[in-house]
Amino acid sequence: MTTCRIGIVGGGPGGLLTAWRLQQYLRVPCDITLLEASDRLGGKLQTLRFTHSPIPYEAGAAEFYDYSVTGEDPLKDLVLSLGLSISPMGGSAVLLDGQVLAHLDDIEAHCGSAVRVELEEFDRRSVDALGRHEFFEADLLQNQSLAQFPGSFARRLDQLQHPQARRFLETLIHSDLATEPGHTSVPYGLHNYLMNRPEYLRLYSIVGGNERLIEELVRRLDVRFRMQHRVSTIEAHPTGHYTVTATIPGPAGQTSASSFEFDYVVVALPNPLLRQLQFVGHGVADAVHRHQSHHAHPAHYLRMTLLFDRPFWRSVLPESYCMLDQFGGCCLYDESIRNPAADEGLLGWLLGGDAALELSERSDAELIQLALDSLPPALKFGASLFREGRVHRWISEVSALPGGWEVWSTDRRHQPTPQSAPGLFLVGDYLFDSTLNGVLDSADHVAGWIASLLESSCPSSRRPAITLQPQQEALS
Secondary structure, X not given: OOOEEEEEEOOXXXXXXXXXXXXXXXXXXXXXXXXXXXXXXXXXOOEEEOOOOOOEEEOOOOOEEEOOOOOOOHHHHHHHHOOOOEEEEOOOOEEEOOEEEOOHHHHHHHHOHHHHHHHHHHHHHHHHHOOHHHHHOHHHHHHHHHHHOOOEHHHHHHOOXXXXXXXXXXXXXXXXXXXXXXXXXXXXXXXXXXXXXXXOOEEEEEOOOOOHHHHHHHHHOOOEEEOOOEXXXXXXOOOOOEEEEEEEEOHHHOEEEEEEEXXXXXXXXXXXXXXXXXXXOOOHHHHHHHHHHHOOOEEEEEEEEEEEOOOOOOOOOOOOEEEEOOOOOEEEEXXXXXXXXXXXXXXXXXXXXXXXXXHOOOOHHHHHHHHHHOOOHHHHHHHHHEEEEEEEEEEEEEEOOOOOOOXXXXXXXXXXXXXXXXXEEEOOHHHOOOOHHHHHHHHHHHHHHHHHHHHHHOOOOOOOOOOOOOOOOOEO
16 A cells, blocks of 8 residues: 655644644554754744753743633643643733732722723623633634624724723733734634633643643654755645655755655645745645735734843732733733742743834844833832843734634635645644644644545555543643
């Protein structure tokens, strides 16, 4: 029997999770090759360390979303099945005008009773519009919700009467949206607002660094990794196979080209990077262009992480994170909570949307100074304890409107041209909810699809699928 050849373009979470699910689902012999343009795997999951201290910090995705309070959570099951321990994260405070607002009474004391009443009404209407079932099944119900709540999320906020109420809400959700309210939909805005309610969603991180998920996946994958292979062309042939061409760096700045033949190709890249690939074959380039244009709603993150002599903020900010009314609203992480044995303190600023895009042009030194200047008055003294800072820019790496203004069927999102290139698939978080959970959903759909196609064509060659049972939840 001929061994099926599967090529995966992209070594971020999408590509690795696709390879993992294929390895679980396939019951026919297959060779899987993963092509990654850089010299590392993991994409937006990246745990690094400082020069002055070996304390780890998250340069990319800072947390995982725990949907198990609402329904099934395949990503959390996977994390636990790999033997990884998790640490819950929580934060209830918004810092507005230097004041810590953690409860409705705090809001009333600082903003007035009218603002409290309006925020309570906004919360009630949000829960009525997107209950826990609708929240969990947001992808399936997106078009229904878009019809019920047309227009942008900004229109929803325009209904607020008190500027302080709007300012509070925008500070609360701006870094989650990673865009401005006028660039996303009402359902997606409400989804990000309701994420702050623990009965809808909780957060956690992986003990030892979130990149440990990548390390454990790679250790278990039976895949040919081709690093520093930047794919330039994907050609679909009438015979049903595909040629993938990549450029490889050589000595003295020279490059060479290498080609691979596959029966199936999965492109697991951020949507903007699709424009950098040349697709060849009848109608393929046009179909991928339509896909890319439909999902072209770029959103932006900018992360600044600062190392201090000690965690001087704990008396004011005792939780894992809070929201700060700087940079249009940003998230302030106490990353040193993840490293309780360390004496030093780590604070991380996560900026989103226009502020992230505009400030990304500044130098690292300028951005670090802006972060220090943004400390609330009660914590300004901490600037003297600063030791080292790091900046990481994630521009156009996430989606402001996953699925687009009209959400296509799940199959159409993942297979751009079923007639002329039925073996070409796309995987990405922008097709679901712009989270790591969405990446796994996308990878799972494509891997299951390919496995079923192969099994139906070779029903006599079957082997048991590999499964890992979730271990008992390990909390740290």
